[in-house]
Amino acid sequence: DQQVKQNSPSLSVQEGRISILNCDYTNSMFDYFLWYKKYPAEGPTFLISISSIKDKNEDGRFTVFLNKSAKHLSLHIVPSQPGDSAVYFCAARERDTGNQFYFGTGTSLTVIP
Amino acid sequence: GAGVSQSPSNKVTEKGKDVELRCDPISGHTALYWYRQSLGQGLEFLIYFQGNSAPDKSGLPSDRFSAERTGGSVSTLTIQRTQQEDSAVYLCASSLGWNREQYFGPGTRLTVT
Numbered sequence: 582d583q584q585v586k587q588n589s590p591s592l593s594v595q596e597g598r599i600s601i602l603n604c605d606y607t608n609s610m611f612d613y614f615l616w617y618k619k620y621p622a623e624g625p626t627f628l629i630s631i632s633s634i635k636d637k638n639e640d641g642r643f644t645v646f647l648n649k650s651a652k653h654l655s656l657h658i659v660p661s662q663p664g665d666s667a668v669y670f671c672a673a674r675e676r677d678t679g680n681q682f683y684f685g686t687g688t689s690l691t692v693i694p
Numbered sequence: 695g696a697g698v699s700q701s702p703s704n705k706v707t708e709k710g711k712d713v714e715l716r717c718d719p720i721s722g723h724t725a726l727y728w729y730r731q732s733l734g735q736g737l738e739f740l741i742y743f744q745g746n747s748a749p750d751k752s753g754l755p756s757d758r759f760s761a762e763r764t765g766g767s768v769s770t771l772t773i774q775r776t777q778q779e780d781s782a783v784y785l786c787a788s789s790l791g792w793n794r795e796q797y798f799g800p801g802t803r804l805t806v807t
Contacts, residue, residue, distance in 0.1 A: 682796070
């Protein structure tokens with residue numbers, strides 16, 4: 582049972598434009614959300630996180646938005662750069678258990694120069 | 695500083711054989727996680743170690759899987775009597791604590807023939 586879903590397996594964006602990666606979750610007990618970036622043959626790299634007490638968190642070109650009522654998370658990259666081309670995973674943790682992070686299946690972003 | 699390292703990077707084994715995968719976490723990180731990623735899937739939580747506490751083994755798929763963490767540092771994931779469905783990339787991550795972002799190693803690609 583996939584509790585964190587990334588329904589778009591791939592996304593292509595022109596350099597300089599905005600990339601929007603989406604993530605949906607089913608568990609209302611999730612209280613902490615993260616985005617990771619993964620290059621081929623490397624482990625995922627932490628990008629940005631957001632707590633459920635917030636609805637937005639910004640770090641440079643990366644902004645994560647959280648819509649708790651819709652159980653929806655999105656990552657905005659502005660402006661997109663060719664080096665952003667990677668697979669992006671969203672992850673969530675349940676408040677009570679805390680140990681286990683649930684990951685989506687990833688979205689492969691290609692930024693076209 | 696040094697990141698999370700894993701060895702071997704690739705392992706090919708015959709069905710029925712045992713394998714050991716090693717993870718060296720970042721020095722000072724008290725939390726250590728094992729995940730696996732099968733083809734086309736998201737990261738699947740396997741086990742979590744936090745300091746000297748009993749590990750959270752809730753994600754281990756069968757009793758053929760076990761893990762230990764010696765001295766609160768290096769961890770070994772052991773798969774006994776490997777099956778073809780065990781073929782996946784096994785990722786290790788460490789963090790400063792359960793509430794902190796995880797830093798991943800490059801993974802071990804296991805192929806069971």
